[in-house]
Amino acid sequence: MAKGKAINWKDSDLDKLSEVTTADLSKAQGWASEDLQNLLAAEAEDDTLPVE
Amino acid sequence: MTRYLWNERAGRYRGSNGRFVSGKEVRASLDRSVEASSKRMKELSIALKESRINISEWQVKMYEELKSAHIASAAAARGGFAQLTQSDLGRIGSIIKDELKFLRRFGLQIENGETLLDGRFLQRAQMYIEASRETYHIFLALEVSSRGYQFEESKLHPADHCTTGISCVGEAAKGRVEIGGTAVIGGRTCRTKCKCSKNYFKTMEKSEVAFAA
Numbered sequence: 001m002a003k004g005k006a007i008n009w010k011d012s013d014l015d016k017l018s019e020v021t022t023a024d025l026s027k028a029q030g031w032a033s034e035d036l037q038n039l040l041a042a043e044a045e046d047d048t049l050p051v052e
Numbered sequence: 053m054t055r056y057l058w059n060e061r062a063g064r065y066r067g068s069n070g071r072f073v074s075g076k077e078v079r080a081s082l083d084r085s086v087e088a089s090s091k092r093m094k095e096l097s098i099a100l101k102e103s104r105i106n107i108s109e110w111q112v113k114m115y116e117e118l119k120s121a122h123i124a125s126a127a128a129a130r131g132g133f134a135q136l137t138q139s140d141l142g143r144i145g146s147i148i149k150d151e152l153k154f155l156r157r158f159g160l161q162i163e164n165g166e167t168l169l170d171g172r173f174l175q176r177a178q179m180y181i182e183a184s185r186e187t188y189h190i191f192l193a194l195e196v197s198s199r200g201y202q203f204e205e206s207k208l209h210p211a212d213h214c215t216t217g218i219s220c221v222g223e224a225a226k227g228r229v230e231i232g233g234t235a236v237i238g239g240r241t242c243r244t245k246c247k248c249s250k251n252y253f254k255t256m257e258k259s260e261v262a263f264a265a
Contacts, residue, residue, distance in 0.1 A: 004106025006159030018149035031120035042132035045057035
């Protein structure tokens with residue numbers, strides 16, 4: 001048997017918890033493996049460069 | 053740190069060597085992250101089982117992991133964090149909210165003993181993170197649609213394929229259909245273990261080269 005009580009989030013709590021903020025993007029960056037981190041940090045390329 | 057750029061026109065990441073990154077490589081990077089997160093979820097769930105943490109601590113940690121997993125998965129499909137729009141953030145939030153409802157129920161089921169802390173519990177806990185792969189494919193479909201792709205084909209890869217219900221084999225057999233015409237990867241019988249991918253097309257012309265995602 002697990003110890004403690006479960007959190008019974010109210011629907012209004014869920015609205016707040018599911019918001020995606022700039023801080024959440026930083027946390028998601030930390031969640032990713034190193035190779036994925038590199039991709040996630042990509043900036044938009046100058047569109048005048050040739051496409052293969 | 054290796055620097056990448058996102059080429060909007062090609063819908064591809066480009067490395068500092070000028071080479072485009074394939075969809076397969078992006079997915080492999082995401083897979084590694086999801087697998088690492090899944091292991092953390094398993095360790096956390098074992099800690100709950102062994103009473104080293106309580107249910108609310110477990111729920112909060114699960115929430116943090118799954119939120120990051122869905123954000124990173126969506127961003128990987130969209131070309132990185134910088135390419136996410138306000139609309140994307142809203143859509144990600146909506147997915148996270150649905151997952152939180154499941155997590156709330158899961159926690160309450162653990163508390164009242166309806167869910168036993170056995171092997172199935174560990175498997176279910178890990179599936180919360182695995183579900184982020186589905187988010188990647190949802191955002192990938194949005195991304196390619198925005199660049200004029202209208203059709204898709206579900207593609208099998210070397211793996212065990214599900215054959216019953218909404219199966220990978222059945223979805224691949226549909227051939228080229230409008231985007232959304234095959235079940236989302238992660239939403240089939242094999243669920244989040246699915247190893248299929250989708251190819252995207254602008255036309256129904258058989259000669260058209262696929263955009264492999």
